[in-house]
Amino acid sequence: MKPKNPIAALFARSPFKPMQQHMAVVNDCVALVPVLFDALIAGDTKTMAETQAAIFKKEHEADQIKHEVRLHLPRSLFLPVDRRDLLEVLEVQDAIADTAQDIAGLLQQREMTVLEVMRDDLEALVRRCVDACAQSNAIIGELDELIETGFRGPEAERVEEMVKQLNAIETETDDIGMALTRKLFAHEQVMSPVSVMFWYRLIQWIGDIADNAEKVGDRMLLLIAR
């Protein structure tokens, strides 16, 4: 056993900084998704390939941070929040990056073409989902301040307010997603059935980014409410 000082040993590695790092990497990963769709619409295969690689790399980076956090979170730690709630926040954070990776993967494996009528809604949907992710990143960014104030008071209210905004963004993405799906089905006669099927799935996945981002906010509320 190495010489350890009891005061220094009392302080375990805080999981909150790595949690924030993880969310920041996830946010970077999702921020690449609009670039991917812009390239798809423009038919720029080179940029597409580069962006896909970048998304895969970011997702991998997020995974590694996730493992690090889990590894350093034994039961003997005394945390200001419930350990399981914290791990669930981490899980949904990671699910955002996974979804971005699924989208990039599908666009890599199958050549997809964007119908002219769908373009505007598709771009709007993607951007709003990125906004949702950025909002949950901002919420996770408040973790230090929450610890400072003991997860109570005006700071906690501020975070609750941020979660409300996140919920509003997510509702918006639902609406755009449904409008987009209706357009897809309205033009299903001019597309191959397989294309329709994959577009339907792709739209759902894009929406999942916002869904998971919303879950991050909801789980944060549980964390605060312990």
Added chain:
Amino acid sequence: MEIIATYGTVFLILAIIFGFYMTWGIGANDVANAMGTSVGSGAITVKQAILIAAVFEFAGAFIAGGQVTSTIRKGIIDAGPLADSPELLVYGMLASLLAAAIWLMVATTRGWPVSTTHSIVGAIVGFAMVGIGIDAVQWGKIGQIAASWIVSPLVGGVIALFLMLSIRKLILDTADPFKSAKRWGPVYVFLVGWIISLVTLFKGLKHLDLHLTAWQSVAAATVIGLLVALIGSWMINRVKVDVKAERSHHFANVERVFTPMMIFTACAMAFAHGSNDVANGIGPMAAVVSIVETGGRVAQEAALPLWILGLGGAGIVLGLATLGYRVMQTIGTRITELTPTRGYCATLAAASTVVLASKTGLPVSTTQIAVGCVMGVGLARGIGALDLRVVGNIFLSWVVTLPAGALLAAGIFFLFKGIFS
């Protein structure tokens, strides 16, 4: 009696060497624990901590250390049966010092969180049981001391918890935390000076011939508190808003207000540590010196010679300069979680608890109180992650330290007895 006359000088020299060894050990390790929360919060540098420790450890031992020293020296054992053979008490005290110091060194290199106080108390009890008899141990007093070891970290933790809650209520949960911090900061500085001096002065300081009534103590403490608050508010007023830091962390500027305040809590902590823990080294040393100088009388009342206090202070400073420095640096880099507000709460709570215990003559463990206070801040949901295994280790080291110190002291006692008679 002849033994004392023949070997008096040898005993004196041994007492000085062992006492110095013990205080060196306290300086090398224990002081770093006491100053850990201050250095860890980044409020003061390691150099400043050593300077503060050197001055205030000494002041604490000198001004408020008398009660604990006399408990260690004569409160734990009844020296009455030894009136005819004072040399036994000399052997015993020398053995206790050496045993405690050796045990501390072993434990420290192994990384066990042992307490200097537990070691010396265990050692004295151990020698008394085999050297004089089980009845010679003042079991009532030992019970009190042992109870204080459980109660003191709890009390410290509760104080830290309430301090943290008050800072949240008054400063962090307001519309303009920075302004609130500047307004209430001097009050919190006042609190540091007031509590420490009130506890120290209460009922006067006998060995300094300072006899105060309760009201005089309150008045004097208030004056001292106000003086400290004056210096504090001057320092706080020099803190300007840092807009860039504010952006990344809303409370960055509040923390910057608390940074100069930590200097006062660090001083308080060093003072508290000096008042309690220096006695562990100089108590037994003083007992030996008193017996030798009176030519073998086991005196119940004897003044504490100033040079012994000076020696204790010097030992601590030397321990700090040789090894304590490194320990503090490790603590400083390891504890990044402790911001100045949290460090302030933990340190002030610990200092108050230790001074309070010292005033009642109870030798408590500063390290364990500090751990209790940090836990208190953690209970207020203020710290990212605390390792509860440390608390378990502390309990384990308790169970081991008392018998280990006792056995070692008993062995060394018989060794001395064999050598000198």
